[in-house]
Amino acid sequence: MSDVEGPSRPGVAEVAVWQDAHVAAALASRVETRTQARILRLLRDEGPLSRAELADRLRVSRTTVAAEVGRLVELELTEDAGPATSRGGRRSTILDFRTDLRFAGVDIGATSLDVAITDGRLRVLAKAAEEIDVRDGPETVLPAVLRLLRDLLEAQPGPWRLAGAGIGVPGPVDFNRGVPVSPPIMPGWDGYPVRDTMARELGCPVLLDNDVNVMALGEQHSGVARAAQDFLFVKIGTGIGCGIMVGGQMYRGVNGCAGDIGHITVEETGPVCACGEKGCLEAVFGGAALARDALAAAKAGRSPVLSEILERKGALTAADVGAAATRGDPCAVRMVREGGARVGLTLAGLVSFINPGLIVIGGRVANLGHLLLSEIRGVVYRRSLPLATGNMPIVLSELGDDAGVVGAARMVSDALYALE
Amino acid sequence: MSDVEGPSRPGVAEVAVWQDAHVAAALASRVETRTQARILRLLRDEGPLSRAELADRLRVSRTTVAAEVGRLVELELTEDAGPATSRGGRRSTILDFRTDLRFAGVDIGATSLDVAITDGRLRVLAKAAEEIDVRDGPETVLPAVLRLLRDLLEAQPGPWRLAGAGIGVPGPVDFNRGVPVSPPIMPGWDGYPVRDTMARELGCPVLLDNDVNVMALGEQHSGVARAAQDFLFVKIGTGIGCGIMVGGQMYRGVNGCAGDIGHITVEETGPVCACGEKGCLEAVFGGAALARDALAAAKAGRSPVLSEILERKGALTAADVGAAATRGDPCAVRMVREGGARVGLTLAGLVSFINPGLIVIGGRVANLGHLLLSEIRGVVYRRSLPLATGNMPIVLSELGDDAGVVGAARMVSDALYALE
Structure with missing residues (x-):
């Protein structure tokens, strides 16, 4: 989702080179209207929809949908995915996320690290886990996160663009500042700029919350809640x-x-x-x-x-x-x-x-x-x-170990497709 | 606030005669726009304001304020309260609630009953209390409420119109239906249509909630919160x-x-x-x-x-x-x-x-x-x-025994000046 086109399969190391600290803010504002955000949320939560279905669901005219969808295609977020089944009248086409769109979900636990790469619908495409000790601090744990994410992204079969990453950590978080606050089991993380550091490294918007909130979001997105x-x-x-x-x-x-x-x-x-x-x-x-x-x-x-x-x-x-x-x-x-x-x-x-x-x-x-x-x-x-x-x-x-990574991806997609 | 003019000092008994069950719904919809609701909330929470101040606070044009205020005066909710201090430029007038506007707040406790009459700003003008036993049931307690309210209203020195009443009861309430639900210490009240009964008797919109919620609202309105x-x-x-x-x-x-x-x-x-x-x-x-x-x-x-x-x-x-x-x-x-x-x-x-x-x-x-x-x-x-x-x-x-009655009045005024 950068304005600068990268190579077809850039690794995280390269990502950091061709993007900068202002990218996050720029990307977060790329969804221009509430209707665009609502379209992206519908695609995320319900799958591909025809323009006619979008107009029905959003209670807006097909002209409005056509204009907003046109912008989403120009913004390289969505693409046409073939003709819809005819309902009589004008022929409609199916809209879906671009196939190269990716989100990252990261679940840092006390002794475990889980990361996943998802598509635009937040379906897990690849995941990895390893044992860590969160007490080793951010200088040790965050590079491990970047290494796992880079390995997963480099193993993607086609081109990809990282739209955002969500991270959960096992302690209290100042959500607005994106930093852990006095986390009892995470000495060394207190006040560390986890969100901004990772946004700079990944070159995409990043959000940080505590692991439990992120897991709750995951269950709400595709689990038992x-x-x-x-x-x-x-x-x-x-x-x-x-x-x-x-x-x-x-x-x-x-x-x-x-x-x-x-x-x-x-x-x-x-x-x-x-x-x-x-x-x-x-x-x-x-x-x-x-x-x-x-x-x-x-x-x-x-x-x-x-x-x-x-x-x-x-x-x-x-x-x-x-x-x-x-x-x-x-x-x-x-x-x-x-x-x-x-x-x-x-x-x-x-x-x-x-x-x-x-x-x-x-x-x-x-x-x-x-x-x-x-x-x-x-x-x-x-x-x-x-x-x-x-x-x-x-x-x-219902999601078990996936609750955290799915919820983390969902958290950042919610922010990108913001309704306000 | 009835469309039918009553005598200058009607008692509750007469109120019930010259109004009907549909009045509640009709009154609740008389605030026509979000701007009107915001004007009334500002007057309620901050006191009389000039039209110029209203325009500043609401970030709308003075023309819009003039139009909306005109409607509020026609709806007999507000009136002019004299010229504002000049700020240079066009002369502005102060807007306030009509002096005959009244709200009622009722706090039914396990062993006590408190009622109050307020003005449009929810300032308590008169109050009364008596000992009751809530276990005597609604057929005994609600007539006591009506009697106390009638006595307070009849003792008002000038004309009055009851805009709404809020009631708190010491047990769980289905807020949307306006009925107590399985209240442990209120046998005989389970499912009793307290809200609708009282709305019919008082001829004005009534809302019911449990006493603690109502007290919290009171402290938020004018107490320590x-x-x-x-x-x-x-x-x-x-x-x-x-x-x-x-x-x-x-x-x-x-x-x-x-x-x-x-x-x-x-x-x-x-x-x-x-x-x-x-x-x-x-x-x-x-x-x-x-x-x-x-x-x-x-x-x-x-x-x-x-x-x-x-x-x-x-x-x-x-x-x-x-x-x-x-x-x-x-x-x-x-x-x-x-x-x-x-x-x-x-x-x-x-x-x-x-x-x-x-x-x-x-x-x-x-x-x-x-x-x-x-x-x-x-x-x-x-x-x-x-x-x-x-x-x-x-x-x-900070409000002590007044928390319940003030909060009850605030609850119904919030609904009348609804922002959605």
């Missing part, structure tokens, strides 16, 4: 967080740290948390807490299955607790149930408070699956106001 | 509830029961609540719980001051606990502190979740004042994410 306007996305990973969707919009709070439910006190005399307080939800349950409890159980001989896994692998993770529970280990089953009940009681309070239409449970620990889900459901349905839970499903994430 | 866009209003009365303001708008949740924090579990083995569960916040603290604990303390001889009050009055209320605490009674002080800590811990969790800009504490139990407030502050500031509480004041309601 499609069409949901008011829902909570609860991520149970190494830590625990919550994305809040209100009236179809992400709610970030006054300081951008809304949804930080991992540090809600659930046991006043509970284990000490990384934040320094006692009995936070994520100190009681969550990936790190489960691994800690599993190690203690294995060493104390309370769980033969966990002892066996520890002996074999030398360490234990939340996934091992899930495996042990699946094998019927009573100690592991109890750990999942008690943790699920804790999460459930916290969510019951939030349901009474915010009265959402849907709760989606995601994150790696959600892989513990239906044992965890049934415990959460049991407590929420019993301990929230009946009026609030009457029509409120509690479900597992 | 003026200009706040994202805040929580926490009512600690007989029960406990919370109004949630998000981006300047009341957030009601998917079923209209958002903010029902009184039934968040705070002590899994705590006292049984009216809702049937154990350890709900309002079963541990709140007016009814305080009165219960005060009685137990007095009878057990743990508090000489409360024993003395009980002997003198035959019963104890939350206010008596406050009085005993003020007199330094250690048992009463401990009750307020422990309750405040419970409320604080619940709010700390909600602060981590929703990251508000301000918390306002109101309701009758808030009269316990600074002992309660300091305990709540201590816990919230210690147990919430520092990023979330850095700039978040926790303050007592």
Whole structure:
């Protein structure tokens, strides 16, 4: 989407050369009208449409659609994709995104990095992942992101142009400035200009948000929360967080740290948390807490299955607790149930408070699956106001590990196709 | 605001005669344009303005203002209030609401009824209160509301026209239908058409919401939350509830029961609540719980001051606990502190979740004042994410008992001066 044509298959290194810091602002303003933005959103969310269908859906004249589509083709965003089935009357042509349009989605976790390249409809064309330690800081992690993205882009079979990139990080973010703010598990990232650095490196608009908000957007785009306007996305990973969707919009709070439910006190005399307080939800349950409890159980001989896994692998993770529970280990089953009940009681309070239409449970620990889900459901349905839970499903994430990368791509496409 | 002119000082009984069920809809649509609505909101929120000032503030031409103001005068909503101070150039006149314009605000509590009559700027001109028992049902309570309103209106010194009435009730409300829904402490009100019944009786548009939302609106209109866009209003009365303001708008949740924090579990083995569960916040603290604990303390001889009050009055209320605490009674002080800590811990969790800009504490139990407030502050500031509480004041309601009636009037005026 640069005004300067690059080679047919430029790598990220070259991208940085033929673009500059002002490109982001220039590109973001290339959609000129609200009608153009609405056309692009329809194509993104519903697939190719004929000009006649666009006119019907947008309730504007076919003349208006023709003019706006003409501009979108000139802007190199869309192209004709063949004739539409005749509805009688004038012949119409199908409009679709240009096939070379690409978005990037990046999901930086505490210990994992997921990146994906999507087409204009945000369908994942290629993805890659590797283990990282976010505590290594932005100077180590961001180059890894660029390397993975470059490898994916260079492996694309045809020409491509990167329209935008979204990035999620596991900590509070000042969304308007595009920087992490006092992130507890990301020392070294505080105030680092992640958004602007990456926009300069990638030569395209970049947006930064926390990982949970981005995952919530992903589930809303193509997961289990499609069409949901008011829902909570609860991520149970190494830590625990919550994305809040209100009236179809992400709610970030006054300081951008809304949804930080991992540090809600659930046991006043509970284990000490990384934040320094006692009995936070994520100190009681969550990936790190489960691994800690599993190690203690294995060493104390309370769980033969966990002892066996520890002996074999030398360490234990939340996934091992899930495996042990699946094998019927009573100690592991109890750990999942008690943790699920804790999460459930916290969510019951939030349901009474915010009265959402849907709760989606995601994150790696959600892989513990239906044992965890049934415990959460049991407590929420019993301990929230009946009026609030009457029509409120509690479900597992449909996108799993893809929620973050799809949501990140969706976030930046929303900004490019802005309605205001 | 009726198309039919009534006598100069009609009572409510006559009002019902010279208006009909369709009046509400007709009146609600009498503001014809967004500019008219914006003019009325400016007059309401800032007082009389000259036509020149209106043109500046609305960024429209003086010709447009002249035309729109002309219509508002024809609609009998506004009138000229004298010449403006000259700014050079064309002479301008001051615009204000007609002096006969009135709104009614009604705050129905569990045991109290407050009503007020306001002018177009929602300044309280007259108010009245009486003790009720909301459990007596709408057939008993609503006639009491009509009687109090009629008495206030008939005592108005000049002619009046009722433009709208807002009503708050202590339970969940289906805002779009204007009916209470499964209200725990209001048996007999479930599904009762409060809004439409009152609109018919009063002959003007009526809106119904729960009391806490209405109080939050009141504080936003002319109390401590003026200009706040994202805040929580926490009512600690007989029960406990919370109004949630998000981006300047009341957030009601998917079923209209958002903010029902009184039934968040705070002590899994705590006292049984009216809702049937154990350890709900309002079963541990709140007016009814305080009165219960005060009685137990007095009878057990743990508090000489409360024993003395009980002997003198035959019963104890939350206010008596406050009085005993003020007199330094250690048992009463401990009750307020422990309750405040419970409320604080619940709010700390909600602060981590929703990251508000301000918390306002109101309701009758808030009269316990600074002992309660300091305990709540201590816990919230210690147990919430520092990023979330850095700039978040926790303050007592400024309007006190007027919050509900002012907010109720504001609610209906917002709907009459609708911006969409």
